[in-house]
Amino acid sequence: MVSSILPLRIHAAEVKRRGTRLIGPIDLTLGGTGITIVLGPNGSGKTTLLRLMHGLERPAHGGLDWSIPEEEARGSRSFVFQTPTMMRRSVTDCIAYALRVAGTKRAEARARAREVATHVGLRHALDRSAQVLSGGEKQKLALARALIRDPEVLFLDEPCANLDGRATREIETILTDARSRGTRIVMSTHDLGQAARLADEIVFMLNGCVRELNGAETFFEKPATPEAHAFLNGQIVE
Amino acid sequence: MPFRPSARMVSRANVFDAKHKETPLPMNEILEGLVEAAKLIAAFDPELVEITLRSLQVTITAVVIAAAIGLPLGAWLAVMRFRSRRLVIALLNALMGLPPVVVGLIVYVLLSRSGPFGVLGLLFTPTAMIIAQVIIVTPLIASIAHQAIRDLWSEYHDLLISLNTTKRQRVATLLWDARRALLTACLAGFGRGIGEVGAIMIVGGNIDNATRVLTTAIALETGKGNFALALGLGFVLIALAIAVNLLMHSLSRTERSGTW
Ligand SMILES: Nc1ncnc2c1ncn2[C@@H]1O[C@H](COP(=O)(O)OP(=O)(O)O)[C@@H](O)[C@H]1O
Ligand SMILES: [Mg+2]
Numbered sequence: 001m002v003s004s005i006l007p008l009r010i011h012a013a014e015v016k017r018r019g020t021r022l023i024g025p026i027d028l029t030l031g032g033t034g035i036t037i038v039l040g041p042n043g044s045g046k047t048t049l050l051r052l053m054h055g056l057e058r059p060a061h062g063g064l065d066w067s068i069p070e071e072e073a074r075g076s077r078s079f080v081f082q083t084p085t086m087m088r089r090s091v092t093d094c095i096a097y098a099l100r101v102a103g104t105k106r107a108e109a110r111a112r113a114r115e116v117a118t119h120v121g122l123r124h125a126l127d128r129s130a131q132v133l134s135g136g137e138k139q140k141l142a143l144a145r146a147l148i149r150d151p152e153v154l155f156l157d158e159p160c161a162n163l164d165g166r167a168t169r170e171i172e173t174i175l176t177d178a179r180s181r182g183t184r185i186v187m188s189t190h191d192l193g194q195a196a197r198l199a200d201e202i203v204f205m206l207n208g209c210v211r212e213l214n215g216a217e218t219f220f221e222k223p224a225t226p227e228a229h230a231f232l233n234g235q236i237v238e
Numbered sequence: 239m240p241f242r243p244s245a246r247m248v249s250r251a252n253v254f255d256a257k258h259k260e261t262p263l264p265m266n267e268i269l270e271g272l273v274e275a276a277k278l279i280a281a282f283d284p285e286l287v288e289i290t291l292r293s294l295q296v297t298i299t300a301v302v303i304a305a306a307i308g309l310p311l312g313a314w315l316a317v318m319r320f321r322s323r324r325l326v327i328a329l330l331n332a333l334m335g336l337p338p339v340v341v342g343l344i345v346y347v348l349l350s351r352s353g354p355f356g357v358l359g360l361l362f363t364p365t366a367m368i369i370a371q372v373i374i375v376t377p378l379i380a381s382i383a384h385q386a387i388r389d390l391w392s393e394y395h396d397l398l399i400s401l402n403t404t405k406r407q408r409v410a411t412l413l414w415d416a417r418r419a420l421l422t423a424c425l426a427g428f429g430r431g432i433g434e435v436g437a438i439m440i441v442g443g444n445i446d447n448a449t450r451v452l453t454t455a456i457a458l459e460t461g462k463g464n465f466a467l468a469l470g471l472g473f474v475l476i477a478l479a480i481a482v483n484l485l486m487h488s489l490s491r492t493e494r495s496g497t498w
Contacts, residue, residue: 056399074402085397088415097411101403 005066005073005152006184007031008053012062015048023048023208025062030153030186034200035179037216038188041237044205046188047082050155053186054079075102078151082158084142086130091122091141094130098145116144120174136167143174147183154178156187160194172198192232196220204228206237271469275477278470290474293451296364296438297431300371301379305424308376312383312423313409316391327384333377338370342437345370349441362443367451370437375427382426386419387412421490425483432479452478 007029014024023045030036030053038046051057054077055070066073078098087094096113100106117126120140125133130141139159146154156175160168175198179185189195195202199216204225212219212228223229231237278286315327347353349361349369360366390412398408413420435453442449444458452475459468 054400056396079400081396081400085394087394087397087411098401101401101407101411 003068005068005076008064008066008153010053010062010064013052013059013064014061015052015057016060021208022057023052023205024059026052026210028203028210028213030184032201033179033182033184035175035185035187035198036201036203037195037199038186038203038205039192039195039231040188040190040205040211041231042190045208046190046205047157048208049203049205049210050079050157050186050188054155075149076152078146078149078154080139080142080146080154080156080159082161084138086133086138086141089130090127091117091130091133092126094141095144095148098148102149112148113144116148117141120144120147121170136163136170139163139167139171140174143171147174147178151183153184153186156185158188158190160189160191168194204231267465267469270466272473274466274470275473278474279477286471286474288447289450289452289455290478292364292449293432293453293475294478296367296451297371297428300368300375300431301424301428303368303372304375304379304427305420307372308379308427309383309413309420309423310409311376312380312385313387313413315380315384316388317405317408317412327381330377330381330384334381336374336377337436338374338434339436339440341373342370342440345373345437345441361441362445362449364442364449366441367438367449370441371431371434374434374437375431378430379423379427382423383416383420386416386423390416418490421486425486428482429479432482433475 008031010026010028010030012025012027014026015022026049038049040046048057052059053064055074056079087097089097092110092113095117096106096109099109099112104112114126117123120143122137122140122144125137130138133141143156143159146156160171163171172194175185175187187198196216199219202212202214202216202219203210204212204214204219204223204227206227212223212225214224218224219228220232223232227237315323315330345366346361349355349358349366351361360369391408394408394412394415398411403411433453435457438449438451439454439457442451442454444450444454450458452471456468456471456475459465459471
């Protein structure tokens with residue numbers, strides 16, 4: 001890695017769709033290390049915030065800056081979608097695709113893809129069609145496809161939303177492993193238990209705005225806002 | 239120039255006289271046609287082989303050229319956003335329904351000696367027939383390709399954007415991953431071309447030993463009242479179309495198994 005793309009500074013950013021505001025204005029700085037968990041009820045704007053950070057949504061107002069120009073920063077980020085897209089290819093080729101489009105030779109990309117697939121536990125399915133994988137395997141494929149680029153920042157949108165306990169634990173293990181190797185992770189979830197297990201930092205979203213930004217310990221023990229307090233107690237906040 | 243049938247064909251042709259032209263075709267003519275087709279194929283009639291090969295040569299060449307134009311065009315229309323996109327798609331869908339006779343007429347005028355491309359001397363050659371068929375088949379292939387790729391693009395969109403793919407990479411990826419649907423598009427184009435008679439009759443002229451193909455031979459024999467022979471050729475045409483489809487599908491399936 002030449003130079004770090006962090007910190008990311010978001011200033012007064014708003015995302016609009018056909019004139020209506022989806023999220024914002026948002027002011028947020030993403031730096032440091034570890035796992036940031038974006039928490040919040042359904043529709044609070046977690047997905048939109050992640051998409052904004054990765055450059056999939058354009059701010060209607062305000063903006064965001066990585067520490068190096070966006071053109072160069074782009075290649076150092078990966079995104080795992082809530083519903084991963086399975087290409088009409090084998091598992092190996094699906095994962096290798098992320099390297100192929102970045103200019104890596106086919107044989108080398110496939111060799112790396114097999115390594116990463118093995119790392120996430122897809123060794124048994126290398127030559128299978130990606131279309132026939134189970135939900136957990138699809139999520140692991142998406143994770144492998146994101147990790148193979150060796151990103152500095154990894155975004156994940158509710159990666160365990162449809163998974164059972166075991167698949168969730170496997171994904172979490174892969175994520176903590178990536179963290180220990182220095183990958184900066186930003187992940188949304190509405191699962192409080194998962195947030196407590198993984199988070200170093202919490203971004204609490206409500207109605208399209210960041211309601212609270214805090215260290216994980218502080219957030220869970222002494223949340224600064226009444227809404228976060230209510231959310232942690234399992235109440236319905238709006 | 240008349241179709242010069244080989245000896246056995248003549249004997250079959252004599253079965254009919256002029257009166258038969260007016261009367262509706264009796265059911266057993268279909269059977270006779272089947273028998274005729276079987277005989278023609280079994281005898282490996284050189285004339286039949288020649289016009290069959292010419293049919294294949296003209297249409298396969300036309301489909302290859304049409305695919306080289308239509309597939310990237312369809313992908314490009316699915317991926318690009320520009321102001322006149324809807325107009326181009328509407329135009330493409332309209333062109334899909336072009337009457338072949340009109341295409342033939344236009345190509346005829348363009349290629350005729352006094353026309354803009356007259357100096358090339360292409361009228362009444364297989365090349366002229368290929369040109370006409372490319373015009374007929376390209377919109378069909380492009381339109382089917384566009385629909386298939388548009389659907390795939392809506393599925394792949396976020397992933398390909400998030401991986402910072404270039405426009406060229408996106409088009410290439412979509413073409414490759416939609417290959418099954420695109421094969422179907424090409425086969426549809428082949429079906430339209432191999433059975434087409436209006437355009438190639440006009441620009442090819444149905445010249446014996448030069449531009450006669452299965453469909454124009456059928457038209458000729460029907461006109462002469464040789465229904466059984468015409469039907470026989472028709473069954474050969476159908477068999478050919480089925481054989482090509484089966485061949486392409488088996489080729490694409492042996493490539494790799496599994497669900498794609
Ligand atoms: N494509 C879209 N068109 C219109 N509204 C949208 C679109 N995507 C999201 N929204 C709206 O934006 C808000 C935030 O959505 P989202 O970011 O998906 O929330 P979350 O991920 O926290 O559930 C919601 O009110 C949602 O209805
Ligand atoms: Mg969401």
